Amino acid sequence: xxxxxxxxxxxxxxxxxxxxxxxxxxxxxxxxxxxxxxxxxxxxxxxxxxxxxxxxxxxxxxxxxxxxxxxxxxxxxxxxxxxxxxxxxxxxxxxxxxxxxxxxxxxxxxxxxxxxxxxxxxxxxxxxxxxxxxxxxxxxxxxxxxxxxxxxxxxxxxxxxxxxxxxxxxxxxxxxxxxxxxxxxxxxxxxxxxxxxxxxxxxxxxxxxxxxxxxxxxxxxxxxxxxxxxxxxxxxxxxxxxxxxxxxxxxxxxxxxxxxxxxxxxxxxxxxxxxxxxxxxxxxxxxxxxxxxxxxxxxxxxxxxxxxxxxxxxxxxxxxxxxxxxxxxxxxxxxxxxxxxxxxxxxxxxxxxxxxxxxxxxxxxxxxxxxxxxx
Amino acid sequence: xxxxxxxxxxxxxxxxxxxxxxxxxxxxxxxxxxxxxxxxxxxxxxxxxxxxxxxxxxxxxxxxxxxxxxxxxxxxxxxxxxxxxxxxxxxxxxxxxxxxxxxxxxxxxxxxxxxxxxxxxxxxxxxxxxxxxxxxxxxxxxxxxxxxxxxxxxxxxxxxxxxxxxxxxxxxxxxxxxxxxxxxxxxxxxxxxxxxxxxxxxxxxxxxxxxxxxxxxxxxxxxxxxxxxxxxxxxxxxxxxxxxxxxxxxxxxxxxxxxxxxxxxxxxxxxxxxxxxxxxxxxxxxxxxxxxxxxxxxxxxxxxxxxxxxxxxxxxxxxxxxxxxxxxxxxxxxxxxxxxxxxxxxxxxxxxxxxxxxxxxxxxxxxxxxxxxxx
Numbered sequence: 001x002x003x004x005x006x007x008x009x010x011x012x013x014x015x016x017x018x019x020x021x022x023x024x025x026x027x028x029x030x031x032x033x034x035x036x037x038x039x040x041x042x043x044x045x046x047x048x049x050x051x052x053x054x055x056x057x058x059x060x061x062x063x064x065x066x067x068x069x070x071x072x073x074x075x076x077x078x079x080x081x082x083x084x085x086x087x088x089x090x091x092x093x094x095x096x097x098x099x100x101x102x103x104x105x106x107x108x109x110x111x112x113x114x115x116x117x118x119x120x121x122x123x124x125x126x127x128x129x130x131x132x133x134x135x136x137x138x139x140x141x142x143x144x145x146x147x148x149x150x151x152x153x154x155x156x157x158x159x160x161x162x163x164x165x166x167x168x169x170x171x172x173x174x175x176x177x178x179x180x181x182x183x184x185x186x187x188x189x190x191x192x193x194x195x196x197x198x199x200x201x202x203x204x205x206x207x208x209x210x211x212x213x214x215x216x217x218x219x220x221x222x223x224x225x226x227x228x229x230x231x232x233x234x235x236x237x238x239x240x241x242x243x244x245x246x247x248x249x250x251x252x253x254x255x256x257x258x259x260x261x262x263x264x265x266x267x268x269x270x271x272x273x274x275x276x277x278x279x280x281x282x283x284x285x286x287x288x289x290x291x292x293x294x295x296x297x298x299x300x301x302x303x304x305x306x307x308x309x310x311x312x313x314x315x316x317x318x319x320x321x322x323x324x325x326x327x328x329x330x331x332x333x334x335x336x337x338x339x340x341x342x343x344x345x346x347x348x349x350x351x352x353x354x355x356x357x358x359x360x361x362x363x364x365x366x367x368x369x370x371x372x373x374x375x
Numbered sequence: 376x377x378x379x380x381x382x383x384x385x386x387x388x389x390x391x392x393x394x395x396x397x398x399x400x401x402x403x404x405x406x407x408x409x410x411x412x413x414x415x416x417x418x419x420x421x422x423x424x425x426x427x428x429x430x431x432x433x434x435x436x437x438x439x440x441x442x443x444x445x446x447x448x449x450x451x452x453x454x455x456x457x458x459x460x461x462x463x464x465x466x467x468x469x470x471x472x473x474x475x476x477x478x479x480x481x482x483x484x485x486x487x488x489x490x491x492x493x494x495x496x497x498x499x500x501x502x503x504x505x506x507x508x509x510x511x512x513x514x515x516x517x518x519x520x521x522x523x524x525x526x527x528x529x530x531x532x533x534x535x536x537x538x539x540x541x542x543x544x545x546x547x548x549x550x551x552x553x554x555x556x557x558x559x560x561x562x563x564x565x566x567x568x569x570x571x572x573x574x575x576x577x578x579x580x581x582x583x584x585x586x587x588x589x590x591x592x593x594x595x596x597x598x599x600x601x602x603x604x605x606x607x608x609x610x611x612x613x614x615x616x617x618x619x620x621x622x623x624x625x626x627x628x629x630x631x632x633x634x635x636x637x638x639x640x641x642x643x644x645x646x647x648x649x650x651x652x653x654x655x656x657x658x659x660x661x662x663x664x665x666x667x668x669x670x671x672x673x674x675x676x677x678x679x680x681x682x683x684x685x686x687x688x689x690x691x692x693x694x695x696x697x698x699x700x701x702x703x704x705x706x707x708x709x710x711x712x713x714x715x716x717x718x719x720x721x722x723x724x725x726x727x728x729x730x731x732x733x734x735x736x737x738x739x740x741x742x743x744x745x746x747x748x749x750x
Contacts, residue, residue, distance in 0.1 A: 207617025224616055228665060240654040240677045241599055242582025242745030245642050252655060256634035263628055267620045279615040280627060281669050283660050290603060290675040294656050300665040302615045370617030 015119050022115040029055060029095075029111060030103050040103055044096040044138035044149075045073075045177030052095050053135065053183055059114060060133050063121035069185030070194060072150045072163050073137040073178040079117060081127040087195040089127070091116055092134030093203065094150075098142045104204045110135050112202045129197055137178070138166075144174045153189045160189050198350055207370050218367040219354050224277075225311040225343035229301040231258065231280075231322075235331040237287060237295035252285050252294035254329040259283075261321035262301060265314055275368065276314055277304040301335075306368040308343050390494050397490040404430060404470075404486060405478050415478055419471040419513035419524075420448075420552030427470050428510065428558055434489060435508050438496035444560030445569060447525045447538050448512040448553040454492060456502040462570040464502070466491055467509030468578065469525075473517045479579045485510050487577045504572055512553070513541075519549045528564045535564050573725055582745050590740040594729050598744040599652075600686040600718035604676040606633065606655075606697075610706040612662060612670035627660050627669035629704040634658075636696035637676060640689055650743065651689055652679040676710075681743040683718050 032051040033042030042048045053075065057067050060077030068076040078088050093109020113133045120127065137150030144166035146152075153163040164175035178184040187194050205211065210218045235251030259280045265271065266278035282300040303314045319335055326333045358364065407426040408417030417423045428450065432442050435452030443451040453463050468484020488508045495502065512525030519541035521527075528538040539550035553559040562569050580586065585593045610626030634655045640646065641653035657675035678689045694710055701708045733739065 205617065206614045207619070208613075208622050209617070209619065212622070226616065238583075239581040239745065240652060240656060241601065241679050242580065242584070243652075244582070244584065244650070245638070245647060245652060247583050247587070250638075250654070252658060253634060253638055256631035256655075259628060259631035260635060263620070263625075272620060275619070277615060277618075277620060279625070279666075279668055280631075281615060281660070281667055282663050282665055283627060283658060285656070285658050288657050290657055290677055291654075292656055293654055302665055304616050370614065 015123055015125070017112070017115045017119050021118070022112055025059075025114065026103065026107060026111040029107065033097065035100075038103075040097040040101045040107070041099050042095065042097045042101070043099060043143040044140065045143065045172075045174065045181060047181070049096055050181035050183070053181070056095065056110070056114075056135055060117065063117045065117070065133065068187050068194065069183055070154070070187040070189040071160050071185055072153045072174075072189040073183040073185065074150045074154060074189060075135040075137075075183070076194065077117075077133040079121070079127070079131045079133075081130040083128060084130055086129040087197040088130035088132035090132040090134045090196040090199040091201070092132070092136065092199070093201050094136045094139030096138055096140050096142070098140050101140070101142075105206075106139055106203075109201045109203055132196060134196075134199070137183075138174065143168045144177075149174070150189070154191055154194070156191060163189070198347070200350065200354070209367060210365060213365060215363055215365040216361060217358055217363050218365045219351065219358050219363075220346065220369050221351050221366055222306070222343060222345040223341075223369040224275075224304040224306055225308045226302070226304045226339070226341040227311055227315065227337055228339040229303075230334075230336045230338055231255075231299040231301055232334040232336075233258070233297040233299075233326065233331050234333075235293070235295050235297075235329065238293045240291045240293055243293060248293055249330040250293050251297045251331055254325050254331040254333070255283065255285070255294075255297040255299060257325045257329075258299070258318075258322050258333070261325065262303075262318055265317040265321065266303070271305070271310055271314060274310055275306050276310055277370065278302070278314055278318070304370065306343060311343075390498055390500070392487070392490045392494050396493070397487060400434075400489065401478065401482060401486040404482065408472065410475075413478075415472040415476040415482070416474050417470065417472045417476070418474060418518040419515065420518065420547075420549065420556060422556070424471055425556035425558070428556070431470065431485070431489075431510055435492065438489075438492045440492070440508065443562050443569065444558055445529070445562040445564040446535050446560055447528045447549075447564040448558040448560065449525045449529060449564060450510040450512075450558070451569065452492075452508040454496070454502070454506045454508075456505040458503060459505055461504040462572040463505035463507035465507040465509045465571045465574040466576070467507070467511065467574070468576050469511045469514030471513055471515050471517070473515050476515070476517075480581075481514060481578075484576045484578055507571060509571075509574070512558075513549065518543045519552075524549070525564070529566055529569070531566060538564070573722070575725070575729070584742060585740060588740060590738055591736060592733055592738050593740045593742040594726065594733050594738075595721065595744050596726050596741055597681070597718060597720040598716075599650075599679040599681055600683045601677070601679045601714070601716040602686055602690065602712055603714040604678075605709075605711045605713055606630075606674040606676055607709040607711075608633070608672040608674075608701065608706050609708075610668070610670050610672075610704065613668045615666045615668055618668060623668055624705040625668050626672045626706055629700050629706040629708070630658065630660070630669075630672040630674060632700045632704075633674070633693075633697050633708070636700065637678075637693055640692040640696065641678070646680070646685055646689060649685055650681050651685055652745065653677070653689055653693070679745065681718060686718075 033040050033048035035041050065077035065079045091113035094106040117133050138144050141147030152158045166174040233251040233255045235249040262278040266276040279302045280299050284298045285294045286296045305311045322333050408415050408423035410416050440452035440454045466488035469481040492508050513519050516522030527533045541549045608626040608630045610624040637653040641651040654677045655674050659673045660669045661671045680686045697708050
């Protein structure tokens with residue numbers, strides 16, 4: 001996270017962003033996609049997305065930016081610097097939201113970048129490197145799963161073809177919608193063809209740590225190591241009334257003990273102290289009849305830690321516990337890891353920049369991001 | 376349960392049912408509603424139900440029975456006895472099945488009654504009281520919930536209006552279907568207007584007790600005390616990555632501990648020894664997102680025991696445990712009992728009849744029914 005940006009104007013006076021203008025501009029931009037309960041519903045590629053994109057293009061142009069739109073619709077509003085052979089230093093996030101999203105997730109990242117741009121422009125600062133204000137396409141992935149699609153293609157995680165062919169529930173593809181709203185650009189979507197020197201993002205905290213510590217901002221040093229699993233427990237359906245307790249293979253009872261086991265692993269000893277997390281949040285049990293013992297349970301498991309080794313250890317201890325529980329109940333379990341995201345350490349020089357900025361608002365709280373694309 | 380019936384013919388020779396004929400007749404009757412996997416799908420009031428009812432009427436008429444159909448479509452095929460001012464002694468069960476039912480649940484009860492009727496008729500026995508072979512309507516309740524509808528109206532648990540207005544998913548009422556298939560009778564559906572002296576039912580075991588003991592039949596002395604509850608746990612949705620383990624109100628974790636608690640209560644000490652059962656088999660958790668801690672969980676709880684006092688104690692111990700668990704996790708729970716069925720002790724004289732019969736096949740195994748309408 002970056003605190004209100006302080007840099008030097010041509011007269012060497014410290015520059016400050018204007019919090020009130022930032023908030024007013026953010027609220028203004030939320031007219032497109034606002035819901036009646038004060039939230040946002042601005043799915044990637046819809047008409048509101050087009051409107052906010054058009055507005056973004058206009059506003060950044062007023063501050064001397066030239067817009068580049070790549071083949072995934074990612075928008076790079078670039079303001080020239082002193083050394084225009086350098087790749088721009090980027091600030092940004094995403095303007096799309098979940099269907100029941102808020103006004104700050106993503107939107108704050110783009111709008112605070114725009115506020116920085118305005119202050120720099122008003123003060124006639126020419127930055128060392130060019131400055132890019134970035135709006136990434138379909139970062140939420142709510143309409144076109146998966147999440148982080150535009151940035152993922154740019155980073156080489158997905159091919160452009162893959163990105164183009166993501167399909168919404170009504171059968172429309174990402175590419176069709178980008179074309180329809182006029183944001184299917186021609187610049188290749190690639191960190192090699194269209195590089196950035198660095199990328200900073202302001203993001204609201206989605207956990208309670210800063211809030212509890214009463215800190216306005218935190219310095220994010222990296223992102224957690226994350227693994228996601230599908231779990232399946234197979235037992236035996238039987239009548240709840242006529243089947244004695246010691247003759248059961250109750251898949252839901254075994255599953256319940258597995259949920260407790262995960263919690264025990266991550267709340268014990270050094271794993272807990274070092275910030276481990278383990279959660280089962282999705283559960284589906286069959287046949288869902290009040291008087292039939294569950295024969296099958298499916299669950300998801302989400303484990304995290306700032307450290308890859310700890311995630312490995314959590315996985316091992318969970319699996320070991322699951323083994324014992326399923327042996328006790330005569331049930332069978334499967335544990336299938338379907339997503340791994342190793343721990344990411346942000347570049348020390350960039351973290352130093354943020355640290356320096358944050359000091360100005362008397363904040364030295366350093367944290368590891370607990371989320372994926374949210375910081 | 377009744378073992379192969381032994382009674383005396385006019386020549387005082389012991390009578391025996393014909394197991395092979397019973398099985399052949401049962402298989403024959405399962406042509407209506409048979410599924411490709413060897414099971415049955417004969418929902419109450421459908422065309423197959425009409426066909427098997429017509430056949431039942433014909434077959435019982437061949438054995439000297441007069442058919443009474445009541446206003447709920449319950450069929451009483453009555454063969455006169457020596458004392459026709461007495462209410463008949465009934466044998467029977469139900470010919471309807473679950474959509475994925477088997478050939479023996481209910482059907483065996485009606486068909487074995489029919490076999491008894493055939494043997495008595497072939498041997499020219501005139502019973503002391505009239506004999507009624509009964510087919511109860513919609514005992515499963517699969518198409519027109521709740522279960523035990525025909526017998527429930529007859530027993531005065533429900534009004535006839537209530538029974539008539541039960542509605543299937545496609546909007547058809549029970550009464551409309553009975554009318555359509557020609558089984559909306561005129562005899563009042565009531566144990567007072569149309570009484571029985573006694574009712575015996577053969578039912579397959581739906582638990583593993585007799586099977587494990589390798590006993591062909593058991594003598595059912597009564598039915599368990601049963602209570603059903605809706606449980607609800609309210610926690611707080613939060614991000615699985617950014618919310619520390621000690622700042623959570625995880626509704627699914629609390630629910631998992633509640634499932635384990637129920638199991639602990641009924642598998643401990645004298646409650647277990649006296650045959651307690653406790654099961655959570657239905658669970659629904661929201662918002663079912665892998666990276667959002669569950670904010671709400673709904674479950675069902677089924678507790679049983681041969682003794683009403685034990686059910687009371689199980690409820691108390693579960694609630695006490697639930698309190699502690701939810702206090703620990705800062706979650707809230709609700710526990711709502713929506714069905715109570717006290718323990719039923721069958722009439723000692725009737726149990727003696729069954730005991731006497733069972734002795735003939737060298738069986739003295741006495742059990743308490745663990746199911747509701749299933750014995």
